[in-house]
Each structure stands twice: as structure tokens, then as C-alpha cells.
Amino acid sequence: MYYNTYMKKHKQLIWDGIFTLVTLLFLFAVNLFIEIVFDTRTLIPMIFVLGVFLVSLKTQGYFWGITASLLSVLAVNYAFTFPYYAFDLISPECIFSAVVMLIVAVMTGTLTTQLKAQEKIKSESEMERMRANLLRAVSHDLRTPLTSIYGSTSAVIENYDTLSKEQNLKLLGDVQKDSQWLIHMVENLLSVTRIDSNKVKVNKTPVVLEELIDSVLVKFKKRCPEQAVIVEIPEQFISIPMDPILIEQVLLNLLENAVFHAKDMTELMLKVDTHESFAVFSVLDNGCGIHPDVKDRLFSGYISRSDTPTDGSRNNMGIGLSVCSTIVNAHGGTIHGENREEGGAIFYFKLKMEDKNE
Numbered sequence: 325m326y327y328n329t330y331m332k333k334h335k336q337l338i339w340d341g342i343f344t345l346v347t348l349l350f351l352f353a354v355n356l357f358i359e360i361v362f363d364t365r366t367l368i369p370m371i372f373v374l375g376v377f378l379v380s381l382k383t384q385g386y387f388w389g390i391t392a393s394l395l396s397v398l399a400v401n402y403a404f405t406f407p408y409y410a411f412d413l414i415s416p417e418c419i420f421s422a423v424v425m426l427i428v429a430v431m432t433g434t435l436t437t438q439l440k441a442q443e444k445i446k447s448e449s450e451m452e453r454m455r456a457n458l459l460r461a462v463s464h465d466l467r468t469p470l471t472s473i474y475g476s477t478s479a480v481i482e483n484y485d486t487l488s489k490e491q492n493l494k495l496l497g498d499v500q501k502d503s504q505w506l507i508h509m510v511e512n513l514l515s516v517t518r519i520d521s522n523k524v525k526v527n528k529t530p531v532v533l534e535e536l537i538d539s540v541l542v543k544f545k546k547r548c549p550e551q552a553v554i555v556e557i558p559e560q561f562i563s564i565p566m567d568p569i570l571i572e573q574v575l576l577n578l579l580e581n582a583v584f585h586a587k588d589m590t591e592l593m594l595k596v597d598t599h600e601s602f603a604v605f606s607v608l609d610n611g612c613g614i615h616p617d618v619k620d621r622l623f624s625g626y627i628s629r630s631d632t633p634t635d636g637s638r639n640n641m642g643i644g645l646s647v648c649s650t651i652v653n654a655h656g657g658t659i660h661g662e663n664r665e666e667g668g669a670i671f672y673f674k675l676k677m678e679d680k681n682e
Contacts, residue, residue, distance in 0.1 A: 340383040344392050351375040352399055368404045372396035376425045380432035389433045393425035469502035526654050528565040530678050533557060536568060540575045548583050554593040563678040564603050570651045577644040578607040578671045586611025602674040610668035622661045623649035
């Protein structure tokens with residue numbers, strides 16, 4: 325971690341130095357051009373002041389802005405002030421130019437530093453808000469299955485002799501289902517914390533599309549045995565570089581999202597199309613569709629229970645979709661959700677297929 329921080333600062337320092345040098349050289353060339361073509365030197369100090377302002381604005385801290393102001397004063401004094409191509413650092417013009425440019429550099433550096441600090445505070449506040457929303461959503465969603473597990477096991481323990489075998493098996497079956505749901509929730513949370521699409525690259529291996537879909541359907545059948553899925557995939561052989569476990573999780577989340585939240589759904593479809601060099605995965609249903617109030621927050625990680633158009637007892641919609649977005653983005657893809665014209669909702673994402681020429 326410390327090494328990464330050091331390398332980041334080192335790269336920023338090099339970039340700031342290069343930017344300062346290139347900016348001043350460019351402005352020096354512009355001033356030479358103006359002097360030769362238009363035979364005037366009145367704009368030269370103003371142009372260098374503009375350069376000092378740009379350097380102070382685009383670099384970190386005060387160092388490079390002050391350095392640019394001093395170099396600009398030297399450049400004006402050496403090349404554009406009599407005696408030409410000789411330094412006269414005690415002249416009033418040189419001193420006043422130095423003071424003005426230093427003031428510009430310090431003021432601009434102070435302003436940009438304050439703005440960056442405010443942006444950092446704003447970003448941290450937003451992250452804290454998202455963490456709080458996620459924690460609130462998780463706490464809310466875990467309470468229902470945990471209460472159910474506690475109630476069912478308490479009933480079995482306290483009334484084991486009086487309950488019939490079928491009643492005991494039903495209560496234990498409910499415990500098993502709730503436990504499976506909790507495991508799935510934990511898997512989603514681990515994926516969110518493990519993957520950061522801006523920092524971590526997933527390990528991709530070529531995966532045959534048909535094998536991926538078969539694996540997803542087998543797992544989905546175990547979790548939702550009563551829900552049929554219509555499958556449409558291309559007949560040709562398709563291989564896609566991906567982390568198969570993570571993409572399976574995306575598809576399972578989208579399918580289960582439809583089961584839990586698409587009220588009045590009678591048809592669920594998993595469809596894959598190809599478009600240019602991409603494979604487009606779509607999960608479609610003919611249920612109640614996406615409520616307008618949550619369309620802009622589908623992948624934010626938190627959707628309150630009152631927002632979800634379902635009468636189900638569980639609500640992992642926001643967390644599940646946030647996981648999907650994180651995984652797909654880490655693969656370099658994009659994911660979207662919208663309502664269908666014929667009714668219901670569609671969630672789709674695209675991944676780049678394997679290049680056959682490689």
C-alpha cells in the first residue's frame with residue numbers, strides 16, 4: 325500500500341514537471357513568434373502570466389506554480405528585455421514581474437488546493453453515504469431470514485414431540501431455504517468488497533458460451549426449482565474471455581431478481597445475441613416492470629423496501645444489482661436495466677468475445 329502511494333506520488337511529480345516544462349517552452353515559442361512576426365513585446369509578460377496560471381491550476385501544490393513564475397521572469401528578462409540575451413535581474417521591470425507572477429502562482433495554487441480538498445471531502449462523504457446505505461440495506465434484508473430461522477428452529481426444539489414428521493420437515497426446509505439465501509447474500513457482499521473495477525483486474529479465461537449457460541441453469545434450477553427459463557443462444561460456437569464464476573453470479577442475480585421482484589411474471593427468458601465483437605446477455609420478464617422512482621438507482625447498491633414493487637419477504641434487489649454492475653464493469657463491459665414496451669423489464673450487459681485472429 326505504501327509502495328503504491330509512493331509510486332502514485334512519484335508519477336504525479338514527473339507529470340507535473342513535464343507539464344510545466346512543455347507549457348513554458350510552448351509559450352516561449354509563441355512569444356518569439358509574436359515578436360518576430362508582429363514586432364511587439366507588450367503581450368509577452370501577459371502570456372507568461374497566463375502560463376503561470378495554467379501551471380498552478382493543473383499541478384499539485386505550490387512548487388511548480390512558483391517554479392514556473394520564476395522561470396517565466398528569467399525568460400522575459402533574458403530574451404525579451406534589453407539588453408537582449410543577457411540577465412539584468414536588478415531592473416524594476418524584472419522585480420515587479422517576479423512579484424506579480426509569484427502572487428498569481430500562490431493565489432492560484434491556494435485556490436486549486438482548496439477546491440481539490442473540497443472535492444476530496446465531497447467524495448469521501450459520498451462514499452460514506454453509500455456505505456451507510458449498503459449497511460442499512462444489508463441489516464434490513466438479513467433480519468427477515470434470520471428471524472425466520474430463529475422462529476422455525478425454536479418451534480422444532482420446543483415442540484419436537486408434538487409436531488408431526490411432516491411439520492418438522494417443513495420447518496427445517498424453511499430453515500434450509502433461508503440459509504441458502506443468506507449464503508447467496510454473503511457471496512454477493514464478498515464480491516462487492518473483493519472487486520474494484522478501477523483497481524483490480526479479473527482473471528479472464530476463454531469460456532464457451534453454451535457451457536456457461538448450462539452451468540447457470542443448473543444452479544438456478546436448484547435455487548428456484550419451480551421457475552422455468554426460456555433460453556435463446558446463438559447456434560455458432562462462441563468463446564468469451566471472462567471469470568466464469570463471477571459472470572455466473574451476474575446471471576444468477578439477474579434471474580433471481582426477476583423471480584423475487586417481477587410481480588405477476590409468467591415468463592422468464594435468458595437470451596444471448598452477438599453484435600459485432602460483443603456478446604449481449606439479456607434477462608427478460610413480463611412482470612410489473614421497473615418502478616420509475618428507482619430507475620436511476622438500480623445499480624447504486626441500495627433500494628429501499630418501499631421502492632420495490634413486490635410482495636416478497638426478501639429484498640436484495642439493490643445489493644444484487646450493485647454486484648452485477650461491479651463485476652461487469654471489472655470485465656470492461658456495461659450493464660443496463662429498462663422497461664420493455666410490451667411489459668416487464670429487461671436487464672442486459674455485453675462482454676467482448678474472443679478474437680479468433682489471436
